[in-house]
Amino acid sequence: MSGALRQHVARLEVATPGRGTFDVTARVAAAVQESGIRRGLVTVFLHHTSASLILCENADPAVRADLERFFAELVPDGDPRFAHDDEGPDDMPAHVRAILTQSSQTMPIRGGRLDLGTWQGLYLYEHRRAAHRRRLTVTVVGDDGE
Amino acid sequence: MSGALRQHVARLEVATPGRGTFDVTARVAAAVQESGIRRGLVTVFLHHTSASLILCENADPAVRADLERFFAELVPDGDPRFAHDDEGPDDMPAHVRAILTQSSQTMPIRGGRLDLGTWQGLYLYEHRRAAHRRRLTVTVVGDDGE
Amino acid sequence: MSGALRQHVARLEVATPGRGTFDVTARVAAAVQESGIRRGLVTVFLHHTSASLILCENADPAVRADLERFFAELVPDGDPRFAHDDEGPDDMPAHVRAILTQSSQTMPIRGGRLDLGTWQGLYLYEHRRAAHRRRLTVTVVGDDGE
Numbered sequence: 001m002s003g004a005l006r007q008h009v010a011r012l013e014v015a016t017p018g019r020g021t022f023d024v025t026a027r028v029a030a031a032v033q034e035s036g037i038r039r040g041l042v043t044v045f046l047h048h049t050s051a052s053l054i055l056c057e058n059a060d061p062a063v064r065a066d067l068e069r070f071f072a073e074l075v076p077d078g079d080p081r082f083a084h085d086d087e088g089p090d091d092m093p094a095h096v097r098a099i100l101t102q103s104s105q106t107m108p109i110r111g112g113r114l115d116l117g118t119w120q121g122l123y124l125y126e127h128r129r130a131a132h133r134r135r136l137t138v139t140v141v142g143d144d145g146e
Numbered sequence: 147m148s149g150a151l152r153q154h155v156a157r158l159e160v161a162t163p164g165r166g167t168f169d170v171t172a173r174v175a176a177a178v179q180e181s182g183i184r185r186g187l188v189t190v191f192l193h194h195t196s197a198s199l200i201l202c203e204n205a206d207p208a209v210r211a212d213l214e215r216f217f218a219e220l221v222p223d224g225d226p227r228f229a230h231d232d233e234g235p236d237d238m239p240a241h242v243r244a245i246l247t248q249s250s251q252t253m254p255i256r257g258g259r260l261d262l263g264t265w266q267g268l269y270l271y272e273h274r275r276a277a278h279r280r281r282l283t284v285t286v287v288g289d290d291g292e
Numbered sequence: 293m294s295g296a297l298r299q300h301v302a303r304l305e306v307a308t309p310g311r312g313t314f315d316v317t318a319r320v321a322a323a324v325q326e327s328g329i330r331r332g333l334v335t336v337f338l339h340h341t342s343a344s345l346i347l348c349e350n351a352d353p354a355v356r357a358d359l360e361r362f363f364a365e366l367v368p369d370g371d372p373r374f375a376h377d378d379e380g381p382d383d384m385p386a387h388v389r390a391i392l393t394q395s396s397q398t399m400p401i402r403g404g405r406l407d408l409g410t411w412q413g414l415y416l417y418e419h420r421r422a423a424h425r426r427r428l429t430v431t432v433v434g435d436d437g438e
Contacts, residue, residue, distance in 0.1 A: 005151045005297045005433070007289060009185060009254075039301060041335055041431050043187055045254050047263030049203045055395045057341045057387050062376040066384050067391065069373050074220075074366075081215050084208040092212050095203050099213065103201045103266075104252050106396050108301075108337050108429040115429065117339030120395075137254040137261065139187050141151070141287065141433065143299060151297045153435060155331060155400075189333055191400050193409030195349045220366075227361050230354040238358050241349050245359065249347045249412075250398050283400040283407065285333050287297070287433065 002145030008035030010138040016126035019090070021056065021064045024136070025122045028107075029114040031138040038112045040142015044122065045104040047135040050094035051126045052101040058121030071097050077129075087128075094127035101125060109142055148291030154181030156284040162272035165236070167202065167210045170282070171268045174253075175260040177284040184258045186288015190268065191250040193281040196240035197272045198247035204267030217243050223275075233274075240273035247271060255288055294437030300327030302430040308418035311382070313348065313356045316428070317414045320399075321406040323430040330404045332434015336414065337396040339427040342386035343418045344393040350413030363389050369421075379420075386419035393417060401434055 010031035016022060024044075032042050046053050057063040075096045078089035085091050105122060108115040116122070124134060156177035162168060170190075178188050192199050203209040221242045224235035231237050251268060254261040262268070270280060302323035308314060316336075324334050338345050349355040367388045370381035377383050397414060400407040408414070416426060 002299075005299060007148075007151060007186060007291075009291070040299060041433070043252055043254075045252070047261075047266065049201060049263065049266055054391050055341060056391060060376055060378065063384065063387055066374045066376050067388060070367070070388050073373070075216070081219070082212045084206055084212050086206065092209065095209055096213060096216050099200050099202060100246055100392055102248065102394065106252060106335055106337070106398060108335075108431060110429075115339075117341065117427070120339065120341055135263070137256075139254060141187070145299075145301070153294075153297060153332060153437075155437070189398055189400075191398070193407075193412065195347060195409065195412055221362070227365070228358045230352055230358050232352065238355065241355055242359060242362050245346050245348060246392055248394065252398060281409070283402070285400060287333070 002143040005141060005143050008037060008140040012136040012138060014124050014134045016134060017131050018129050019126055021123040021125050023121050024124050028122055028138055032109055032114045032140055035140040037109060037140050037142035039145040040109045041106055042109055042138060042140045043104055043106045045137045049098050050128050051124060051134055052098045052103060053105045054101050054123050054125050055105055055120050056123050057119050059119055090129045097127045148289040151287060151289050154183060154286040158282040158284060160270050160280045162280060163277050164275050165272055167269040167271050169267050170270050174268055174284055178255055178260045178286055181286040183255060183286050183288035185291040186255045187252055188255055188284060188286045189250055189252045191283045195244050196274050197270060197280055198244045198249060199251045200247050200269050200271050201251055201266050202269050203265050205265055236275045243273045294435040297433060297435050300329060300432040304428040304430060306416050306426045308426060309423050310421050311418055313415040313417050315413050316416050320414055320430055324401055324406045324432055327432040329401060329432050329434035331437040332401045333398055334401055334430060334432045335396055335398045337429045341390050342420050343416060343426055344390045344395060345397045346393050346415050346417050347397055347412050348415050349411050351411055382421045389419045
């Protein structure tokens with residue numbers, strides 16, 4: 001018997017200094033531990049369309065630098081194909097990058113802890129060049145089972 | 147005390163006139179309200195591999211026109227690299243576009259309402275040129291908490 | 293009355309012979325049936341950053357061959373733009389491919405069965421050239437409703 005399913009909701013804010021990847025694994029892991037839930041799923045949702053959430057290799061920072069180089073060439077800032085540039089040359093590229101990645105990630109919980117692979121980290125990927133405040137909702141659903 | 151977790155399932159059909167993005171936010175928000183669930187998650191799943199679900203900026207239609215231009219160049223219709231063209235030059239590109247985006251989206255519910263960011267809209271992205279009927283399953287899971 | 297929500301967790305391992313797509317639909321469907329849950333959601337999570345989970349057309353194998361050709365040109369092995377190549381020329385491309393696709397998929401359950409579209413299959417997409425053992429967590433959440 002693992003008890004009834006329950007949920008716990010936490011709301012986070014992340015201040016980004018501009019384009020780049022920012023590790024939010026520890027903050028999400030803290031919300032999971034706070035929930036007291038032993039086994040289940042945690043879903044992190046980002047309330048924005050010009051940033052995203054990625055699961056990325058967490059050991060070598062060169063991985064995230066290479067990733068940024070890849071996206072900067074695939075979806076160039078100031079690309080003349082884009083009509084939408086109300087907020088500058090990085091406006092539309094930020095939306096495209098967000099759609100090519102994800103606005104949410106769902107991850108398992110095991111033994112009361114966020115159960116990522118050894119090399120997986122959860123990153124907020126800011127696609128705009130200017131600093132932003134980004135809102136996230138963390139929803140933990142699970143029970144007391146192992 | 148927020149009451150037990152419960153779920154509500156709704157099935158939707160969307161008729162698309164051909165390639166393009168179609169706002170389904172209001173229909174999903176209606177399913178959330180119908181559920182009576184106050185706090186939790188809603189998952190929308192699309193039962194097809196040549197269309198997708200995206201969360202996109204919802205204010206300026208130029209964003210979605212630019213997005214379509216981007217995908218049309220990244221994965222061109224009739225690309226001679228593609229062997230699979232049973233249903234025409236847009237067949238394989240539709241599958242690639244769907245895999246570069248998503249077949250489902252999971253979003254939070256707060257205060258009984260779909261809790262998207264101010265500029266987030268949920269769109270069905272039809273990747274085929276011909277009209278199609280697309281099936282979606284909307285699953286709402288949550289409780290009565292705030 | 294559909295009974296209380298409950299969950300069931302299964303852990304799978306998939307041995308991949310190297311780069312390619314491997315159908316895991318039947319194994320996930322078996323975990324769903326084992327759960328006894330009639331209606332709800334199943335989330336499959338991959339604990340790795342150099343492989344991914346995709347929902348893809350399941351009838352014509354040419355679709356997955358074309359998909360591989362597309363990714364091999366979009367993110368070339370040995371691309372000189374990439375600094376991170378600790379594990380070889382396919383190391384960084386594997387991470388980029390994983391981020392352009394997904395580490396998890398959430399799908400509906402209906403009538404006690406995995407409810408995919410007619411042409412949808414769930415594939416583990418191995419992005420590394422060498423053989424790997426890949427871990428997945430399958431979480432089924434739902435009730436007895438129809």
